[in-house]
Amino acid sequence: MLACRVVDPDQWCRRCGGEGTPRGTVVRRLAHEPFGWRPTLLLITVRRYRCAECGHVWRQDTSKAAEPRAKLSRRALRWALEGLVVAHLTVARIAEALAVSWNTANDAVLAEGQCALIDDPKRFDGVQVIGVDEHVWRHTRRGDKYVTVVIDLTPVRDDTGPARLLDMVEGRSKHAFKTWLAARPKEWRDGVEVVAMDGFTGFKTATTEELPDATPVLDPFHVVRLAGDALDQCRRRVQQTLHGHRGRAADPLYRARRMLHTGLDLLTPGRRHGSQPCSPATTTSRSRPPGASTSR
Numbered sequence: 001m002l003a004c005r006v007v008d009p010d011q012w013c014r015r016c017g018g019e020g021t022p023r024g025t026v027v028r029r030l031a032h033e034p035f036g037w038r039p040t041l042l043l044i045t046v047r048r049y050r051c052a053e054c055g056h057v058w059r060q061d062t063s064k065a066a067e068p069r070a071k072l073s074r075r076a077l078r079w080a081l082e083g084l085v086v087a088h089l090t091v092a093r094i095a096e097a098l099a100v101s102w103n104t105a106n107d108a109v110l111a112e113g114q115c116a117l118i119d120d121p122k123r124f125d126g127v128q129v130i131g132v133d134e135h136v137w138r139h140t141r142r143g144d145k146y147v148t149v150v151i152d153l154t155p156v157r158d159d160t161g162p163a164r165l166l167d168m169v170e171g172r173s174k175h176a177f178k179t180w181l182a183a184r185p186k187e188w189r190d191g192v193e194v195v196a197m198d199g200f201t202g203f204k205t206a207t208t209e210e211l212p213d214a215t216p217v218l219d220p221f222h223v224v225r226l227a228g229d230a231l232d233q234c235r236r237r238v239q240q241t242l243h244g245h246r247g248r249a250a251d252p253l254y255r256a257r258r259m260l261h262t263g264l265d266l267l268t269p270g271r272r273h274g275s276q277p278c279s280p281a282t283t284t285s286r287s288r289p290p291g292a293s294t295s296r
Contacts, residue, residue, distance in 0.1 A: 002032060005045040006060040013051035014058055020049030028062060031072045031098045033079040039099035042073050071104055077112040084109055085117075124166070124188055129153040131163070131196040131219060132203050134172035146172035150180065153196060174202030181210035198222045 011020050025047050032042040044065060050057045066073045072080070076098055083089040083097075095105035117123070131151040138145040148169040155161035169176045181189065192211050196219040197203040207216045235253050236246040247254045 001041045001043055003043045003045070006047070006062060008061070010047075010058075010060040011049055013049075013054060013056050015056045016051065016054045018051050018053035020051045020056075020058070023048045023050045023057065026059065028066075030066050030070070031076050031100050033073070033075045034097045037097055039097060041099070070108075071100060072098065072108050077108055080105060080109050081112045081116060085113075123164075124184070127152050127154055127166070127188065128191060129157050129194045129196070130166065130192060132177060133198055133219075134200075135168070137168075144171055146170075148172050148176045148180070150177075153194075157194075172200075172202075174206045177203055178206035178210055181206060199226075 011022075012018070013020055025045050028044040028046055030042040030044065032040040034040055042065070044062055046060045046062060048057060048059050064074075080094045080098065083094050084091070091106045091109065092102055094109065095102045098105060129152070131153045133149055133151075134146045135149045136145055137147050148171060150166045150169070152164040152166050156163050167180060169180050189211055190213065192214045195203075195207045195211060195214050195216050197207070197216060199218065199222060204216050207214060239245065239247045239251055239253055243251060
């Protein structure tokens, strides 16, 4: 427990402006940033005042420590958001470290993420290349289980950093992506040069209608996937003709089924110099949007 008090005086009435007199103190309890992984409680001693002229009663301002009626301090909110986004912690783990309920931690993280990340007006600056794909986020029978994921691929193209998540829109249709593009300013849409996507025609049609000057391209992951499937079908036909079955581990062409996915030209520079095998996921991790669906 961390015991503290408000230093700045707050004796002036907020209704009539008259001077108030102290009427005792109360203690505000806030969940604070954990000390290590031990829950920390912030105990703030707050003085109460009463106006001698209008009778209004108020407390000292504690907005620097937390929002009104909040159960988490501002530092706890920042710690929870960093834990979810950077450290990939679950909401349950965050709630356990803060010693609050799951709903309290979840609502606080969503509100802080909305304020610090989504409402940031500069997060769309400098976007010239975007990637779009669907992702399965709900594994239940009720509700739409797909979302459309929009990624900023400009840092990847310019070799200045990793891709950035721009937005996630519920649904995986032309209407969902077209509505998202239409909601962006015209200056921003005019600056988009390339849109990488899979073979879904809805994304291409939405791009053509809302971004007429942008170039729609098939992202490398799906290009390799389509070529790999075609190669594997060819291998199956050859082995069916030669051996009477599609393929077994001892057959000469069985190892060729992953040739396109593990070729030297598809390796990253670090793996190419190290001569290490590369899987399809690591081969396309720079160009494929994070969290994209792998089922086709």
